[in-house]
Amino acid sequence: MSAPTVESADLVWMEGDQPFSSRFDDVYFSRDSGLEETRHVFLTHNRLAERWRAMAAGEHFCIAETGFGTGLNFLAAWQLWQASAPDDTYLHFVSTEKYPLTRTDLQRALAIWSELADLSAELLGQYQDLTPGWQHFSFAGGRVTLTLLIGDLFDTLPELDAAVDAWFLDGFAPARNPDMWQPALYQRMAELSRPGATVATFTSVGDVRRGLIAAGFEMRKVKGFGRKREMLCGQLQQPPAQPWRAPWYARPERSDKRSAIIIGAGLAGCSTAHALARRGWQVQVIERLPDVAGAASGNPQGILYCKLSPHHPPLSRFIQSAYQYSLRLLQRELKQGEGRWHACGVLQLGTDDKEQRRQQGLASQGYPASFLQAVDARQASALAGVEISSPGLFFPAGGWVSPPTLCRQLLEHPNIEVRTTTAVADLRYDGSQWQLLNEQGDCLAASGTVIICGAHETARFSQTRHLSLKPIRGQITHLPADAHSSRLKTVLCADGYVSPARQGEHHLGASFRFDRLDLTPSKEENRHNLQLLQSLSPELHRHFSATAPQGARVGLRCTAPDYLPLLGPVLDPDAFLDQYAVLGKDASQQPTAPAPWQPGLYVNTAHGSRGLISAPLSGELLAAWLGDEPLPLPRDLSQAVHPSRFLLCQLVRGNASSSQRSKQ
Ligand code: SAM
Secondary structure: OOOOOOOOOOEEEEOOOEEEEOOOOEEOOOOOOHHHHHHHHHHHHHOHHHHHHOOOOOOEEEEEEEOOOOOHHHHHHHHHHHHHOOOOOEEEEEEEEOOOOOHHHHHHHHOOOHHHHHHHHHHHHHOOOOOOEEEEEEEHHHOEEEEEEEOOHHHHHHHOOOOEEEEEEOOOOOOOOOOOOOHHHHHHHHHHEEEEEEEEEOOOOHHHHHHHHHOOEEEEEEEOOOOOOEEEEEEEOOOOOOOOOOHHHOOOOOOOOOEEEEEOOOHHHHHHHHHHHOOOOEEEEEOOOOOOOOOHHHOOOEEOOOOOOOOOOHHHHHHHHHHHHHHHHHHHHOOEOOOOEEOOOEEEEOOOHHHHHHHHHHHOOOOOOOOOEEEOHHHHHHHHOOOOOOOEEEEOOOOEEOHHHHHHHHHOOOOEEEEOOOOOOEEEEOOOOEEEEOOOOOEEEEEOOEEEOOHHHHHHOOOOOOOOOEEEEEEEEEEEOOOOHHHOOOEEEOOOEEOOOEOOEEEEEOOOEOOOOOOOOOHHHHHHHHHHHHHHOHHHHHHHOOOOOOEEEEEEEEEOOOOOOEEEEEEOHHHHHHHOOHHHHOOOOOOOOOOOEEEEEEEEEOOOOOHHHHHHHHHHHHHHHHHOOOOOOOHHHHHHOOOHHHHHHHHHHOOHHHHHHHOO
């Protein structure tokens, strides 16, 4: 599936500050009473305050909305949530939007609501001009998440994996937006609803009422807001038959205990711990090295290199959403400044024809300038502060961060306990929980939920040996910064990368070696890295040509054969192959038997060299799997990164039993 370009909302401002859509010829809200109308229609008629007051600790509630618009409904719901929901409960707000507001317009539209000012500021603190795809946000210390499905809801809602408790059926008036108010929407709403889910909408149009009734909702006409005579509200009475879903991508049974052990304290492990801790889970992080981020996540400077394809294959769409989530997390968790998040921009240089074609393909797709801009060599030189001889793409919001600093910050949470210098050699399931054993067979810790975030070592356990993971050695070179080289203001990337100075050093990378897996730096790879500098900036290359590196560091990236990460629950491979053997003969079969999960066992790994981009959203995805929350990715992407994909592929190709079992 391709990611279409997105058009922004085309607002005109009536009476100075009231947003009006010229595309739909309708208002977003009434300036005088918009907030009160939201409360009347959507909050009161979904009975939110009373339902929220009754929630038990650890529970979550999911609202889904058609048409995010200015976010007024979201902010009003969040405000009510703060006032009525118990502390240890969680709100997930999922909203669709075909024409997102620019950040400037959103700021202007929300400025009217002074009583929502604190919440608007938190939203605006993370909201940038949006690109197509799904955009995930986490607010209020993790108690409120927002997932915006950017695109037409007839494309996005079929990809949503969620169980909705309440619907805000918004959107411009049916007469102004007839394409949206269709039976297919009501049907999909019913499919996505939990039993007893409620719905409210400002309209009382007969077609809408009949459509919702036909989809299984019992609907009532009630008094509308202000001068509007009537509106509709209702509840799902008749859950529809669900379409067949592949059991190997279904959700495993959820554990009642909200505690987990994470193996590995790199970016994947720390991001997962952070996401779970923000949801009230108790997390123990176990790391074999003496410090967190001591392996592949230990480079002094990590860059946010958002490499996209103009054809939008799954990897590119995943990266696009994950990159923007990482930016939000970095802005939220780290302050600007030395050792912190440096949003200095990233220049991707088009140093050959193929790369220039890729970049032109992306530049012609109407991305917001705050996301990416095409620049010529002169503009690139001005941005970089050093001479650049190629055109490129500039990502103004990107930059670099120290991954170990980020990892430590992510673990700074009272719900997280970290145990370093603790190597897990084996896993044993005792019928109710996983025991983590050391080399001697002693139990180090036990939990019903274990998430292995151990890069390629994730596959060292008998339960995960079937996962296809490969280590690739990479070396970075440390170069001494001086007055001349310190003019470099942005990160430069092509086949390699170089970063602006940090604590008197530039970091230049990186080699890719498949032939050796030791961690000793080599002179040869330093030379290779210096060679890469030639295509990044001939000026810097000349400058450093006679300079001896003042250090180097080697790490092992972990990749899967399709370069996508592995995120989610883990199957028992033998039971899977036996149970669904029929697929080996006929891949079109739709078996319904539940998949044989290894109870409570999950992985988050194979981030390659882009862990800074992919790990934070992966942490949110893991937390969503574990908590039965709406997934922050479209279904096709959550399946593209699912650990079950390789076993399925082997089975369907018919070589499962031999190749799979020989690996055990
Ligand atoms: N809930 C909004 C708020 O709190 O500000 C107001 C919603 S506004 C009246 C309607 C929104 O629905 C617009 O932002 C519009 O772009 C969006 N919309 C209309 N048709 C859509 C569709 N087919 N898919 C997704 N969004 C759509």
